Amino acid sequence: MIDGAAWILGDNVSTDEILPGRYMGLTDLAALGRHALEGVVPGLPARIAPGDVLVGGRNFGTGSSREQAPVALREAGFGAIVAASFARIFFRNCLNVGLPVLWSPTAAAEAREGDRLLIDPASGTIRNVTRGTEHVVPPLPAFAQAIVAGGGLMPYARARLGRTLVPRAGES
Amino acid sequence: MAQTFVEKVLAAHAGVDAVAPGEIVGARLDMVVSDELSFPEVVEHFRELGAERVFDPARVCVIADHESPARTIEAADRMVVTRAFCREQGIEHLVDVGQAGVMHVTLAERGLVAPGELILGYDSHMLTAGGAGALAVGVGATDAAVALAFGEAWLRVPETVRVTIEGTPPGWAGPKDVALLLCRQLGQDGCVYRAVEIDGSYPAALGMDGRFTLANMAIEVGAKTVAVRPDETTAAWLAGRVERDWQPVWSDPDAPVAAEHVVDVSGLDPLVALPHAPDLGVPVGEAGGDHVDQVFIGTCTNGRLDDLRVAASVLRGRTVHPRTRLLVVPASPEIFKAALAEGLIATFLEAGAVVGPPGCGPCAGLHMGVLADGEVGIATSSRNFPGRMGSRDSRLLVAGPAVAAASAVAGRVASPEEIAGPAPADGAS
Numbered sequence: 001m002i003d004g005a006a007w008i009l010g011d012n013v014s015t016d017e018i019l020p021g022r023y024m025g026l027t028d029l030a031a032l033g034r035h036a037l038e039g040v041v042p043g044l045p046a047r048i049a050p051g052d053v054l055v056g057g058r059n060f061g062t063g064s065s066r067e068q069a070p071v072a073l074r075e076a077g078f079g080a081i082v083a084a085s086f087a088r089i090f091f092r093n094c095l096n097v098g099l100p101v102l103w104s105p106t107a108a109a110e111a112r113e114g115d116r117l118l119i120d121p122a123s124g125t126i127r128n129v130t131r132g133t134e135h136v137v138p139p140l141p142a143f144a145q146a147i148v149a150g151g152g153l154m155p156y157a158r159a160r161l162g163r164t165l166v167p168r169a170g171e172s
Numbered sequence: 173m174a175q176t177f178v179e180k181v182l183a184a185h186a187g188v189d190a191v192a193p194g195e196i197v198g199a200r201l202d203m204v205v206s207d208e209l210s211f212p213e214v215v216e217h218f219r220e221l222g223a224e225r226v227f228d229p230a231r232v233c234v235i236a237d238h239e240s241p242a243r244t245i246e247a248a249d250r251m252v253v254t255r256a257f258c259r260e261q262g263i264e265h266l267v268d269v270g271q272a273g274v275m276h277v278t279l280a281e282r283g284l285v286a287p288g289e290l291i292l293g294y295d296s297h298m299l300t301a302g303g304a305g306a307l308a309v310g311v312g313a314t315d316a317a318v319a320l321a322f323g324e325a326w327l328r329v330p331e332t333v334r335v336t337i338e339g340t341p342p343g344w345a346g347p348k349d350v351a352l353l354l355c356r357q358l359g360q361d362g363c364v365y366r367a368v369e370i371d372g373s374y375p376a377a378l379g380m381d382g383r384f385t386l387a388n389m390a391i392e393v394g395a396k397t398v399a400v401r402p403d404e405t406t407a408a409w410l411a412g413r414v415e416r417d418w419q420p421v422w423s424d425p426d427a428p429v430a431a432e433h434v435v436d437v438s439g440l441d442p443l444v445a446l447p448h449a450p451d452l453g454v455p456v457g458e459a460g461g462d463h464v465d466q467v468f469i470g471t472c473t474n475g476r477l478d479d480l481r482v483a484a485s486v487l488r489g490r491t492v493h494p495r496t497r498l499l500v501v502p503a504s505p506e507i508f509k510a511a512l513a514e515g516l517i518a519t520f521l522e523a524g525a526v527v528g529p530p531g532c533g534p535c536a537g538l539h540m541g542v543l544a545d546g547e548v549g550i551a552t553s554s555r556n557f558p559g560r561m562g563s564r565d566s567r568l569l570v571a572g573p574a575v576a577a578a579s580a581v582a583g584r585v586a587s588p589e590e591i592a593g594p595a596p597a598d599g600a601s
Binding site: 012014016017020021022024025038039040042058059062063064065066067068085086087088089092093096097141142143144152153154157158160161164165166167168 | 213246310312313321558559
């Protein structure tokens with residue numbers, strides 16, 4: 001269960017803003033985290049508490065495929081991202097790096113800065129404790145759920161080495 | 173049953189007869205691609221996975237375009253890692269400094285994409301290969317590493333959006349202006365998770381350069397992938413580049429699609445996308461005429477020979493405004509050589525431009541011409557999100573090569589007609 005305060009951003013936040021290009025070469029994960037969202041709200045990572053929740057509008061994470069963007073958000077301490085909708089590559093990268101993402105137009109529209117959110121990624125439930133509401137996100141495809149349940153694509157793929165990545169029909 | 177382009181290609185690569193939108197498939201990959209800035213990250217994940225050999229060293233391509241020649245010591249170190257891994261694994265297509273252009277341009281020029289092939293790459297503009305009728309999908313580092321090990325990716329079969337473009341724009345408006353029009357009409361998230369297919373009399377009359385421009389910009393409406401209908405123009409371009417057999421693949425006419433758009437471009441004026449998004453296009457006359465500090469002509473969107481020809485036709489016999497800098501970056505060595513032979517490079521230099529080495533240039537704010545606080549830039553690249561080309565407090569506009577070149581001469585956002593008169597009779601390509 002993720003329990004944290006909501007930080008609100010708008011529509012079409014790009015990965016150029018989530019992690020500006022000049023930091024893409026950083027290999028120190030903590031340093032990536034310190035620069036998270038520098039193109040939107042500089043200094044935000046210093047103000048958040050671990051487990052806080054980023055709430056975006058439509059098309060969150062648009063643009064560049066840089067995987068450092070979700071890694072930076074994870075390293076900054078965000079426990080999950082809730083948005084009205086997500087850009088495709090960013091969403092997929094979040095699943096792969098083990099950062100829970102919840103696609104909920106209603107929860108995103110309702111949340112205000114500082115609202116306390118309780119999130120259960122496994123069941124896709126978002127409780128806004130401040131407002132006394134609950135939102136349930138449609139489940140991911142079964143294959144994507146398996147990746148998330150294992151903590152990202154790496155553990156899943158490691159267990160499949162020597163076979164096909166996606167089980168073929170008839171595989172026991 | 174009638175199938176779309178993307179369904180046919182994914183079914184063929186998953187080894188099944190048919191697939192349907194929403195289904196997840198494991199698809200065999202014809203090519204896995206990365207740039208050099210990101211590749212060490214991919215290598216690290218590959219090692220972490222415990223994989224020992226890449227699935228097929230002939231089907232991996234790494235191109236030194238984002239930060240080469242090395243912009244810093246760290247970049248030079250990254251390239252050492254990349255070269256060592258490619259040697260160790262016998263990777264044939266490591267395209268290093270001297271041979272490398274922008275990855276999406278170089279990949280196609282080297283014959284590594286063909287109609288109906290499935291390409292996975294670590295870059296959002298990967299789908300540019302759809303200009304040649306390939307199915308190309310952008311992913312991140314972890315997916316790329318897993319693809320290197322398995323030669324396979326998990327992909328959700330996307331719904332298709334059919335875009336039919338009819339007519340011929342008058343004057344200076346070209347493929348980039350058509351792409352900006354589509355961005356404005358469909359919106360930044362208009363095709364998220366969808367495959368876009370481009371058809372109609374306009375793309376059919378375009379050369380490959382313009383088709384790649386149209387395909388490239390599909391990511392700016394959120395598309396997962398895109399394809400332009402392959403035809404004899406495609407075949408002629410691939411001849412001499414691709415030696416293996418390939419078959420054109422296209423949607424059955426009665427295949428169900430999620431949405432259909434018909435766009436008439438016959439009255440289109442050149443457009444400029446205002447800060448800070450590519451879907452904010454307005455006719456150049458309404459763009460405000462702001463002073464422009466820097467103009468950048470290049471990238472996987474508009475750094476091809478047709479683009480350089482258009483820019484040179486505006487710049488010939490004129491000079492860049494004294495308070496404006498013009499950067500021209502041919503997208504590949506092949507294009508650079510052709511531009512040199514045609515005298516285009518001389519035109520740029522005489523006008524006062526600096527001509528950079530093939531690659532991404534300053535597009536992603538990485539090196540060779542980033543913008544300072546408060547500066548205004550206009551670029552032929554695909555996107556102008558806040559801070560994209562440098563400072564978070566810079567302002568970036570996006571346009572085609574004709575508007576960019578005219579703005580370099582005027583020192584402000586200007587129309588090519590105003591600076592250079594009517595477009596040449598053979599059009600702005």
